[in-house]
Amino acid sequence: MRQRSHRPLLGIMVTELNRKLPFGSSDFYEHLTYHGATKGLDVFVFSPNRIDWKQELVRGYTYLSERQEWVMKLFPLPSIIYDRCFFNNKESYQQYRYHVSKLRETPHIRFLGYGLSGxxxxxxxxxxxxxxxxxxxETCLLTNGIELRKWFRTRSDVFLKPQGGSQGRGALHIHKIRSTDGISSYHIKGRDAHNQPIERDFKNFDSCWFWLRNLIGMRPYLIQEYLTxxxxxxxxxxxxxxxxxxxxxxxxxxxxxxxxxxxxxxxxxxxxxxxxxxxxxxxxxxxxxxxxxxxxxxxxxxxxxxxxxxxxxxxxxxxxxxxxxxxxxxxxxxxxxxxxxxxxxxxxxxxxxxxxxxxxxxxxxxxxxxxxxxx
The missing domain is CATH 3.30.470.20 (ATP-grasp fold, B domain)
Structure with a gap:
């Protein structure tokens, strides 16, 4: 069923999740729907991948307070977009990139704001x-092991974090333990990409870097001075x-x-x-x-x-x-x-x-x- 609306439409743009209601933060969006109604705005939630560009229609969800449930409907393209898309990786971003760019280029659509880069x-x-x-x-890009080794020449601690991460995922504290024989060992503590705690010890820098490279993979990372x-x-x-x-x-x-x-x-x-x-x-x-x-x-x-x-x-x-x-x-x-x-x-x-x-x-x-x- 197509939603007919003479009131301005605010579309909350989200990335889809594989579940019955295909987006998170539904309580927040429910409240936004309520506040929108008081200001003469109809609010709905949509994924940019669900747009039919020929008909300029999008499949989205609206919250019906009288029934206390989310209902799927067809909407015209919204006048205003509130971007709440979260991309876990580059592949995830690529899936949405075309549609998001097209929305940005559509003259009658305004975004509340444009997401910051990394x-x-x-x-x-x-x-x-x-x-x-x-x-x-002090911060720099983690490009190779030589760069990280250089940081440890003048300090015992560094902090590593992913360029595009959030919620503490992938954040690591590396502590260098100087020994009397001149070979330093390294202790790593932090969280992996799935937000699970990790703690490891390494006898030298090379073994530490080898493990780090496997953990980080191709994800861009930053080196930052460790703050207490x-x-x-x-x-x-x-x-x-x-x-x-x-x-x-x-x-x-x-x-x-x-x-x-x-x-x-x-x-x-x-x-x-x-x-x-x-x-x-x-x-x-x-x-x-x-x-x-x-x-x-x-x-x-x-x-x-x-x-x-x-x-x-x-x-x-x-x-x-x-x-x-x-x-x-x-x-x-x-x-x-x-x-x-x-x-x-x-x-x-x-x-x-x-x-x-x-x-x-x-x-x-x-x-x-x-x-x-x-x-």
Whole structure:
């Protein structure tokens, strides 16, 4: 059945999953449907691979609140697209590439924002800002074993992470143990591509590199200086700051929360079994009142400075999840910037105001773009 709609359509673009309801985050999209209805927007979820370009129709799913279920229908191409596609690898991206490019080139369709490229490209943009540059850890592309060996000449620890990974998958900490006979051994701790914990010891660099090459395969990786981002109790933690465009098309801070990794984890990601806490109380406990206030001011400054600068060099963005680290010396670091952030931290910290705002803002911004387009 074809959906007839005189109201503007917001299409949530997703990658398909092999299950009955072929997409994740259905609770989030259900809430978006509700907020959309209050603003005169019809919301549906679709995969770009389900578009009939001849008829300009797409098979998608809409949530019927009165029946409390998702229903499949045919829709015309949407006026606005909210990109929530997640690609696990290059092959996955290639499956969707043609359709996504075609949607971008369609004149009457607007995207809320365009997804950021990999971590390396983002790092290279941020390096151009003289202030942001001071908060970025030293980073380079992992091209070969010689490059990694060079890093270990001057340090005992390095951090490796995939160029396009998320949720802590594939992140590794390598520690070099210097011995009296001049041959150093190496200890690796982290998570594999499936987010499973791994820990290995190697008697020399060559055996360590051989194992790493097999683990990493062809995936592009970054080498980064290792930062001691641990609480006084020895738990890995960082601060997730969510910034979004509002109904006036302006950037604003939706909220921040501390993410704490489970014991023994090298990252703080919630998908790895971590927890979330309020920023102010956590930092006060760690650093005391005065230093906590100073840190929060720095976190706020970075949260307001990063979005417009990135957008000026990249193109339109709608929201960003900015991950900020604080080392044991109280120095703030920019760890990662994600253009397709989750928002579960606010539910975990029981911050209902920020949680509601985080869901409503994409709808408000979609309304702004539609109004701007019509006026």
């Amino acid at each position: 971590k390396w490209e983002v790092d290279q943009i941020l390096q151009k800002d003289n202030t942001l540059h001071l908060y970025l850890p 981002l641990h609480s006084t109790e020895g738990m890995a933690y960082d601060v997730r700051s969510l910034v979004q465009k509002n109904g006036r098309g302006l950037w604003e801070s939706t909220g921040m929360a501390v993410r704490i990794g489970k014991p023994g984890s090298i990252t703080s990601n919630l998908h790895g079994g971590g927890t979330a806490e309020d920023v102010s109380s956590f930092l006060t406990k760690e650093f005391g009142d005065s230093k906590a206030n100073e840190l929060i001011a720095t976190l706020a400054m970075l949260s307001s400075r990063i979005p417009p600068f990135l957008e000026a060099h990249h193109g339109r963005l709608a929201e960003l999840g900015i991950d900020l680290g604080i080392d044991i010396y109280g120095r703030v670091w920019i760890l990662e910037v994600n253009s397709k952030p989750g928002r579960s931290i606010f539910a975990r910290t029981h911050n209902e105001k920020a949680r509601t705002k985080s869901i409503a803002n994409p709808i408000h911004y979609a309304g702004f773009l539609l109004h701007k387009k019509l006026s």
